[in-house]
Amino acid sequence: MDGPLLRTNQLVKLYTMGDSEVHALDGVSVEIGGGEFVAVMGPSGSGKSTFMNVLGCLDRPTSGEYYLGGELVSALSGDQLAAVRSRQIGFVFQHFNLLARTPAVENVGLPLVYQGVASSERQTRSLEMLAKVGLQERSHHHPSQLSGGQQQRVAIARALVTKPLLILADEPTGALDSHTSLEIMGLFQELNRQGMTVVLVTHEADVARFARRILRFRDGKLVADEANQQVDAAAELAAA
Amino acid sequence: MNSFQLLRVALRSLAVNKLRSALTMLGIVIGVGAVIVMIAVGAGAQARVEEQIRALGSNLLLIMPGSTTAGGVRMGFGSGSALTEEDVIAVNREIPEAIAAPALRGSAQVIYGNTNWSTQIFGVTPEYLDVRQWPLSSGRNFEPAEMAGAGKVCLIGATVAKQLFGTSDPVDQVIRIKRVPFTIIGVLETKGQSLMGTDQDDLILMPISTARTRVVGSANAAKQRSVGTIWVKVADGLDTKPVEEQVRLLLRQRHRVQPGADDDFSLRNLQEVMSAQEASSRVLALLLAAVASVSLLVGGIGIMNIMLVSVTERTREIGLRMAVGARTRDILGQFLVEAVTLSLIGGLIGVALGVGTASAIASFAGWRVVLSPESVVLAVAFAFGIGVFFGFYPARKAAQLNPVEALRFE
Numbered sequence: 001m002d003g004p005l006l007r008t009n010q011l012v013k014l015y016t017m018g019d020s021e022v023h024a025l026d027g028v029s030v031e032i033g034g035g036e037f038v039a040v041m042g043p044s045g046s047g048k049s050t051f052m053n054v055l056g057c058l059d060r061p062t063s064g065e066y067y068l069g070g071e072l073v074s075a076l077s078g079d080q081l082a083a084v085r086s087r088q089i090g091f092v093f094q095h096f097n098l099l100a101r102t103p104a105v106e107n108v109g110l111p112l113v114y115q116g117v118a119s120s121e122r123q124t125r126s127l128e129m130l131a132k133v134g135l136q137e138r139s140h141h142h143p144s145q146l147s148g149g150q151q152q153r154v155a156i157a158r159a160l161v162t163k164p165l166l167i168l169a170d171e172p173t174g175a176l177d178s179h180t181s182l183e184i185m186g187l188f189q190e191l192n193r194q195g196m197t198v199v200l201v202t203h204e205a206d207v208a209r210f211a212r213r214i215l216r217f218r219d220g221k222l223v224a225d226e227a228n229q230q231v232d233a234a235a236e237l238a239a240a
Numbered sequence: 241m242n243s244f245q246l247l248r249v250a251l252r253s254l255a256v257n258k259l260r261s262a263l264t265m266l267g268i269v270i271g272v273g274a275v276i277v278m279i280a281v282g283a284g285a286q287a288r289v290e291e292q293i294r295a296l297g298s299n300l301l302l303i304m305p306g307s308t309t310a311g312g313v314r315m316g317f318g319s320g321s322a323l324t325e326e327d328v329i330a331v332n333r334e335i336p337e338a339i340a341a342p343a344l345r346g347s348a349q350v351i352y353g354n355t356n357w358s359t360q361i362f363g364v365t366p367e368y369l370d371v372r373q374w375p376l377s378s379g380r381n382f383e384p385a386e387m388a389g390a391g392k393v394c395l396i397g398a399t400v401a402k403q404l405f406g407t408s409d410p411v412d413q414v415i416r417i418k419r420v421p422f423t424i425i426g427v428l429e430t431k432g433q434s435l436m437g438t439d440q441d442d443l444i445l446m447p448i449s450t451a452r453t454r455v456v457g458s459a460n461a462a463k464q465r466s467v468g469t470i471w472v473k474v475a476d477g478l479d480t481k482p483v484e485e486q487v488r489l490l491l492r493q494r495h496r497v498q499p500g501a502d503d504d505f506s507l508r509n510l511q512e513v514m515s516a517q518e519a520s521s522r523v524l525a526l527l528l529a530a531v532a533s534v535s536l537l538v539g540g541i542g543i544m545n546i547m548l549v550s551v552t553e554r555t556r557e558i559g560l561r562m563a564v565g566a567r568t569r570d571i572l573g574q575f576l577v578e579a580v581t582l583s584l585i586g587g588l589i590g591v592a593l594g595v596g597t598a599s600a601i602a603s604f605a606g607w608r609v610v611l612s613p614e615s616v617v618l619a620v621a622f623a624f625g626i627g628v629f630f631g632f633y634p635a636r637k638a639a640q641l642n643p644v645e646a647l648r649f650e
């Protein structure tokens with residue numbers, strides 16, 4: 001496709017709280033190309049989560065445009081947004097959000113259920129993704145039988161199973177220890193090297209240093225957009 | 241997502257919470273079971289009443305001597321001027337649509353060999369069997385000669401036959417009633433209990449002339465031709481009401497009752513009594529079913545309650561499903577199918593429980609129960625409807641969640 005993978009133009013998100021209006025996003029314009037690894041940083045209340053919700057088509061901006069893969073998605077209806085999420089976006093959350101008492105392979109296959117993919121194909125593709133994150137041995141374990149790092153790997157496999165345009169990760173290491181965090185960041189870097197676009201939301205500089213580009217937010221505005229000398233998580237893990 | 245996948249997702253969610261699902265179902269199980277049992281018991285009672293009505297004959301009029309008033313003191317039925325055999329003859333002659341048969345009642349100790357039995361004696365005419373629609377299981381009816389000559393013959397009821405003869409054949413045997421030997425010429429078929437619960441088969445029939453002279457006696461010479469009651473059968477297919485009026489008019493004329501004065505006899509239309517009985521049994525059946533439906537309704541509210549709790553508890557799961565591409569109708573469908581699955585499975589278990597309980601009631605308590613396929617289909621359909629009705633609100637609540645807030649929900 002021509003042009004950037006996603007482009008926002010003067011995004012504004014307004015919340016009304018009693019009499020006062022809060023600009024969660026205040027005129028954010030940014031372009032992210034295919035294959036980038038972007039970290040979105042900022043203190044809490046800076047608007048980075050709202051930005052991520054809009055990028056993830058979970059929320060609609062009050063004004064401004066958002067193009068994803070050349071399509072104007074900021075004007076779509078709720079069910080059309082669901083279709084965009086289903087086909088083009090993979091989510092990774094801080095608390096994994098896996099279905100309890102459900103085997104890993106079925107957790108991974110969940111997005112395919114909503115695409116109407118047949119059960120046998122779901123199984124094949126889910127196992128393939130679990131192998132990709134190094135969990136093929138644990139495909140029938142329930143989340144409660146997996147460690148935090150393994151659970152996040154299952155969640156990443158779930159994000160990948162629909163072959164999305166980009167992966168949105170919201171504080172993916174927030175619930176993990178530093179060693180496991182390095183493993184997960186290494187996995188994101190590996191996926192990025194294979195061509196996947198990754199957008200990471202974090203408030204930790206420690207995590208953001210693994211990205212190649214950092215967007216800094218403050219008070220709903222994009223205040224800095226800088227390239228970053230990427231640190232190799234795998235090398236750091238080996239050194240530790 | 242197609243409906244089959246919806247069902248799979250719903251079943252998986254229910255299986256994850258087995259105990260809760262089972263307890264929620266219990267309300268519907270009990271509700272459906274109760275509806276089926278109550279309908280079966282109600283229908284059984286109704287069938288019993290209808291059977292008794294058929295046994296008695298619904299096109300019957302019953303005439304009994306009326307009451308009199310003497311100096312302001314009102315006497316009971318039977319104190320009035322007697323009904324007579326002439327009244328019977330007059331009804332049979334004047335009203336072709338009706339057949340009248342008299343009965344004169346007494347009681348006596350009956351002896352056969354070394355056994356004896358106390359029973360009721362009825363003096364009747366041969367028309368009695370036709371009027372009461374009471375066939376013979378063996379033997380024959382009275383003959384005109386026996387009527388005219390006060391023959392010492394009798395017909396016995398099934399209970400009397402059993403008490404005196406056990407399993408052997410009573411026909412042509414001789415029994416003694418008040419020291420007079422009577423030949424049994426036939427046995428009546430079993431009629432069962434009356435609506436009041438008395439055994440209708442515990443009786444002996446004999447010619448009315450014989451009964452008057454040999455058994456009932458005639459203490460009062462003036463009442464020599466009197467009879468106790470008169471049964472009137474209205475011809476099949478005719479409305480009993482006009483015939484009842486004809487009979488009333490005829491008897492008033494014969495008894496010289498002044499216009500405006502009360503009847504000196506009591507005339508009851510059994511069809512009306514019966515239809516009242518039938519109506520009350522139908523109301524009872526309806527009431528039973530209604531009470532049982534209330535428990536089904538309560539079960540439905542239980543489903544709604546649990547589904548609401550479930551939606552709140554699984555808010556993050558709903559948020560996640562939305563994030564990975566579930567549309568509004570996928571979420572709505574999932575929770576609706578969960579509710580309907582709960583109520584349907586509960587309904588099917590309830591059917592099994594209800595049928596089992598109804599059969600147990602029938603065999604242990606000896607009640608008549610009627611299990612109809614309609615009631616089963618109705619109960620299951622009702623359970624399905626309750627699942628849809630009470631599942632819709634929680635499902636809509638789930639489907640309308642905002643994905644951002646749902647994902648952030650703690």
